[in-house]
Amino acid sequence: MKVIKFGGSSLASSQQLQKVLAIVEADQKRKYVIVSAPGKRFDGDTKVTDLLIQYARQTIHHQDTQAVTAAIIDRYAEIGHGFNVPEAQLTPIFETIRNLPKQSYADNTYLMAAFKAHGERLNAQLVAAVFQQSGLNARYLDPKDAGMVVTDVPDDAQIIKSSYDQLAKWANSEQILVIPGFFAYNRNGQICTFSRGGSDITGAIIARGVHAERYENFTDVDAIYAVNPSLVAKPAAISEMTFTEMRELSYAGFSVFHDEALIPAIEDNITVNVKNTNHPEAPGTLIQSTREPNPHYPVTGIASSSSFCSLYLRKYLLNKEVGLGRKILTILENHHISYEHMPSGIDDLTIIFDEHQLTPELEKTLVAEISTAINPDEIYFTHDYSILMLVGENMRNRVGIMSRAATALANDNIKLIMVNQGASEISIMFGVHDNDADQAVIALYKEFFD
Amino acid sequence: MKVIKFGGSSLASSQQLQKVLAIVEADQKRKYVIVSAPGKRFDGDTKVTDLLIQYARQTIHHQDTQAVTAAIIDRYAEIGHGFNVPEAQLTPIFETIRNLPKQSYADNTYLMAAFKAHGERLNAQLVAAVFQQSGLNARYLDPKDAGMVVTDVPDDAQIIKSSYDQLAKWANSEQILVIPGFFAYNRNGQICTFSRGGSDITGAIIARGVHAERYENFTDVDAIYAVNPSLVAKPAAISEMTFTEMRELSYAGFSVFHDEALIPAIEDNITVNVKNTNHPEAPGTLIQSTREPNPHYPVTGIASSSSFCSLYLRKYLLNKEVGLGRKILTILENHHISYEHMPSGIDDLTIIFDEHQLTPELEKTLVAEISTAINPDEIYFTHDYSILMLVGENMRNRVGIMSRAATALANDNIKLIMVNQGASEISIMFGVHDNDADQAVIALYKEFFD
Structure with a gap:
């Protein structure tokens, strides 16, 4: 059935x-x-x-x-x-x-x-x-x-x-x-x-x-494409992808298939097939738990989303302070706000949020409460923030993906505000200024698909 | 005086x-x-x-x-x-x-x-x-x-x-x-x-x-060197560096000057001069609040340390769960443990610790308590983890540093387990396997100093 x-x-x-x-x-x-x-x-x-x-x-x-x-x-x-x-x-x-x-x-x-x-x-x-x-x-x-x-x-x-x-x-x-x-x-x-x-x-x-x-x-649409077709003409169609790839891509702006809709399918390991009503003979895109490795294309898809904002926080000796991260997260939780990422330096911390969760009012409240709790040297929200995501099961254990991606972006003179690789082995996340986001996606697409 | x-x-x-x-x-x-x-x-x-x-x-x-x-x-x-x-x-x-x-x-x-x-x-x-x-x-x-x-x-x-x-x-x-x-x-x-x-x-x-x-x-020593002299013969001496550069470098293994000793000097903005008793006429290294930009050398120093370990944690829909990060950090705080970084993916989270804080016993306790609190799909500690740090005030607002660094590492076939750039504008952090750490430092030194 x-x-x-x-x-x-x-x-x-x-x-x-x-x-x-x-x-x-x-x-x-x-x-x-x-x-x-x-x-x-x-x-x-x-x-x-x-x-x-x-x-x-x-x-x-x-x-x-x-x-x-x-x-x-x-x-x-x-x-x-x-x-x-x-x-x-x-x-x-x-x-x-x-x-x-x-x-x-x-x-x-x-x-x-x-x-x-x-x-x-x-x-x-x-x-x-x-x-x-x-x-x-x-x-x-x-x-x-x-x-x-x-x-x-x-x-x-x-x-x-x-x-x-x-x-x-x-x-x-x-x-x-x-x-x-x-x-x-x-x-x-x-x-x-x-x-x-x-x-x-x-x-x-x-x-x-x-x-x-x-x-x-x-x-x-005939398939899920490796990149937003409004940015790249005739982009590569994704014939097969894993649930995890789909989730990582939809997180960063792939809107074809909402990731919440995958959950019941994942729970029962049911293959999802995205197809075109106007062209039903096309095989479409299969989304399933595993897929065949394709060594020629380490990257499956490239997504970008400008719906993020970030809270920057600097405090001297921040990394020495036990409980500082917890205090901040408790404040977020009190306001029922989830955060996306929290890259940290020695004295700096950036917290990246889904912008939809915040209002100017709420941002003010958060800045005030966090300031009271941890007394930072500097604290402010930035909205000029897009997240790009390079996703691919074939990136696992591959050397040189970061090199190719960062070089493609540098050649187009795109400044990296944030780079986050570390937890998931199948994705790399880049933060860039909103103005650079489209150009960055195109540069990455050219590097990994052309 | x-x-x-x-x-x-x-x-x-x-x-x-x-x-x-x-x-x-x-x-x-x-x-x-x-x-x-x-x-x-x-x-x-x-x-x-x-x-x-x-x-x-x-x-x-x-x-x-x-x-x-x-x-x-x-x-x-x-x-x-x-x-x-x-x-x-x-x-x-x-x-x-x-x-x-x-x-x-x-x-x-x-x-x-x-x-x-x-x-x-x-x-x-x-x-x-x-x-x-x-x-x-x-x-x-x-x-x-x-x-x-x-x-x-x-x-x-x-x-x-x-x-x-x-x-x-x-x-x-x-x-x-x-x-x-x-x-x-x-x-x-x-x-x-x-x-x-x-x-x-x-x-x-x-x-x-x-x-x-x-x-x-x-x-x-005549000066603080841009890299550990046991890895690179006659490395570049650092003539001038900022307090922040010194802190970032000593964090990742530079042992010449302990960063805690900088705090009182920073608080009163006192220039620190590291000099050689056996060669007092050498100018040594000046550590101060600001320094002259040097466009030829975006990187001031490269440090590495193997004294880190990481806790990997995977849970489906992790990024949707309000309070998950806070729960983990509360457990760490209860054990008086500070964490270094917490890169996160969609369903994954890695927490990086200074290894000295942990014992096998304590690791078991943490795994048990975190498992009870958030019921992860997968959780384990990894000790094969070195952190490399590329530090330089001149990296601020520069395009292409990540490209050069990642390419130098890829050319030496060094796998990046973690990349963290985002909070501090003057440093990039790489996580590599312990075995790769020395070679990685040498590769980065060659790229940015030779």
Whole structure:
């Protein structure tokens, strides 16, 4: 059995859904179909999820919702009519959209979660109807009926592990089960959504739950590329990569596949295959626990992200002070902030953060609290900070990677603010100024792939 | 005024002391003379301090101390007789040596501290007598009379800051004051010694206390070299370096000048001049707060040390876990262990320690406690770990240093286990296997100095 997940662009129109239908029909093992909400049909189009957010906001502010309701209904109608789905099956979907404001919600965060989740929920119902209409033995399966229970965080829920026992009961399904991605229900039966990349997470959870042999993740690119295609024309496609490589790359900005969505797949050692709905014959990218070594390409991928900032701290005799690091980390923990890296010199310490965790207010508070706790000679935040990551299983035990990388960057006159190699054997991390980041990625790509 | 400190080899014999005398006479500003205990006169000789340790041990174990007492007395006698110091001045010194066991000590650690300290104490008395005999206006000044009060740790005392107010009273001395290095007294009047390099520390404390214009530190090398002379023949001498450079280098194995001894000098911004007793006309090495940039030599020095070990730790999703680092550091702090560096990957963390802090027993305890606290997937200590440090103020804002260094190492087929650049702008740290360390230093020296 395979779990197969389609992203929003694969489900944006009846034309796209034709391709999805063909893909599902092409392999009998594709029994679990996870669907996103309809995405953009063309540049400048609005995703159904964004329409639903608008709808939720207008509802909260008691504004007129007629236009947005119509726009949402139109999207589902176009798809349904494209497959001649009987009106009797479409009407309940439209009614549900219209009635969303009439349901009761604990508060506005639950309202927002429920409105957003209906993009996936109704699309899964529609896709199930389309499949039936096209002669497939398919049915809609709601996350509630599937047994998916999540933590009570409306916009960032986590699966509760006991759900897997419930999901296991759906293993070896004869029918094609069409399941909405992105959301499930808390113990009180309220809708809570996953975070970014939420439908990918659902697919991985279902795959783990039913012990799928493969989790196919259909999107709109032929493969995961070794580098951001907006920086390098026609970059090398990654045919095979390990879970760890994917995690290290997505950490530093690879957005194709959110690393949280890998966790359930890793836990059950399920191979993930990223494929293209528009080009399903392409082999795509396999993500699995191990892969064949390729001595010609020590580097698998190069990522960069500017979403980091750093706190620089200088204190004379810093390295002699027992407890100094712990004091700083306790302050961070009190504010529920995790740090990424903490390179230290003799008298200096840099702490690198995911910028999204911080606000100017919070930065001020941290500087004040750390100053009180350890009385540094100098302390300040820097935001002009990009992290580049060179990742590859084949870098293990190889001599000379740092030499090649640092030389490529030096030849392009790129200043290294930070270099961190040491824990993981399969990655090297470089910190550069934001302005240098793109050029640095290109330089590294040329060195290791051209 | 200058504070001038002589190491043990400069005071090992009457012949050596002649040089010391000439150096003190050569500059009227040299009013504060800090002396070590007589050191080795030749390869295979025994330092007086080591004889005193033997003496202390024999006393503690109620063994016969006649031979060792005679050997110690001989050393002072040779120097005294070499300068025709009257027996009336020598006899009290010899008597003090013989009577050491008769004094009362709080316990054996205080006994050991007092025995060891007398190497310096009696030598300072002797040197003062020699200076007087040679016509200098000189006197012995005991740390107690100078006003130096230290914390109550018999073998690792720290100066108590209020001592500086007492020492200030000795500023602008007309007389040459001969002061023993290495020890002072706690508030109860008991002798406590400094740690390694203790006489250097005394010199720096006196220099700060009397606001000396310079602290001259006489030893047996012409200068501090850019690299360990046992690895590279005739290495480049460092004519000028900053306090920070010295600290970074001594951290990673430069033993010429212990970095703790720099602290008082830095606090009062006193230039330190390392010079050679056997070659006083050589300019030596100046250590000061700033220095002239030299664009031809971005690197000032290269150090290496094998006295590090590392704890490797792997846990899936490690970087997502708030509080994990703090938990580990709290455990270290509970055992009074400071860490050096903590490079981290996505799922991995390496903590680098000064090996001297650890025992096999303690390592087991740490592994057990950390395992309980954070349940890692993998955790182990590695001792095959040397740290190399490339240090230079001129590395600041320079592009290409990492490229040159990493390429030099790669060309010699040296595997980098760790690279840490990020906090300090004036150093790069490399972790290599112990076996590769010497070759790595040589490769880096060739790259940056040849």
